[in-house]
């Protein structure tokens with residue numbers, strides 16, 4: 297019997313998690329997956345209850361679980377507390393402690409949403425790209441870091457961007473392997489675009505060089521290209537379909553994935569998987585706790601529900617159940633249901649719904 301630890305977190309976290317858990321329970325029953333669900337605390341709610349954004353108990357239960365499903369953490373309530381206790385530090389710590397170095401962020405446009413994006417339909421139609429973001433290294437974790445006072449009394453903030461060859465190699469391999477799998481499924485050649493700032497930053501010069509070495513040694517069948525991060529931001533808007541798999545470091549991946557989300561209509565559509573070397577994972581939407589809409593039943597739960605599908609695919613190898621969820625999402629979009637973030641007001645026949653109604657509609661498709 298496998299166990300999933302759910303960590304709803306802050307802001308819209310509990311609302312989207314309620315819907316995702318309902319969907320997970322439904323597929324669990326339908327496909328007789330034998331999954332047991334537990335819940336725990338992370339983020340601001342954990343800090344309020346225990347004084348820590350990642351209580352030791354949560355970490356231990358996450359280690360013991362087969363997979364973790366996370367909502368979102370953070371919010372203005374905790375912005376002024378001591379840096380090491382902030383909700384976001386809890387998230388970084390669980391990623392690091394569980395060794396979740398490979399973050400897969402899928403930007404797939406559901407055809408029903410082609411007019412929900414502000415980008416022209418011909419530019420995004422058929423879009424399906426994967427950002428492979430290194431998640432436990434780079435500037436997010438590099439030392440030294442902090443805010444210090446200089447001799448002249450001025451303050452100075454500093455962080456360090458570091459990557460070692462082995463860290464680059466292991467994320468590179470994940471990207472090349474996934475590019476091959478995706479190419480095989482689609483019946484076309486495999487390609488990876490590595491994103492760096494090798495023109496300016498030594499750390500990404502090593503990144504680029506290491507990607508070239510991996511490709512030459514083991515992945516001659518995958519076309520490797522390189523792009524500077526600033527150009528990649530621009531190319532994602534200009535011609536996103538030129539990309540299949542993009543591989544990049546922690547910070548560039550964070551930025552590029554929010555940008556890519558808007559090609560799919562909304563950040564509320566972007567799921568993610570964060571995997572360790574054995575394929576164990578934590579699954580979460582790419583968006584945050586959305587304090588501006590929290591508690592108003594406005595959040596789009598689909599990114600979290602689609603993260604459940606990724607969990608079934610990557611950790612539990614239950615492809616049929618994963619596809620059933622993705623189909624149910626597609627079906628509710630076919631029915632014209634839209635949370636406000638994906639509502640195109642110029643389109644007729646659509647129905648604006650809240651978080652709960654959207655989640656329950658997906659559930660209804662699964663159990664019918």
Ligand SMILES: NC(=O)c1ccc[n+]([C@@H]2O[C@H](COP(=O)([O-])OP(=O)(O)OC[C@H]3O[C@@H](n4cnc5c(N)ncnc54)[C@H](O)[C@@H]3O)[C@@H](O)[C@H]2O)c1
Pocket residue numbers: 308367368369370371372384387563564580581582583584585586587588589594595596597599637
């Ligand atoms: N993985 C995470 O837990 C995570 C990710 C990003 C940000 N955060 C945290 O969340 C807090 C808010 O950050 P932010 O405002 O920069 O980013 P955010 O992603 O929370 O929100 C950005 C915008 O997107 C909207 N949005 C986000 N998710 C949505 C959804 N499911 N449906 C509809 N609209 C949605 C919000 O309403 C807001 O307008 C901060 O504390 C930040 O650190 C957490």
Ligand SMILES: CC(C)[C@H](C(=O)O)[C@@H](O)C(=O)O
Pocket residue numbers: 370384387388550582584
């Ligand atoms: C909340 C924050 C630590 C996190 C990140 O920067 O990784 C978030 O933006 C994300 O994309 O998951």
Ligand SMILES: [Mg+2]
Pocket residue numbers: 550551554582
């Ligand atoms: Mg982010």
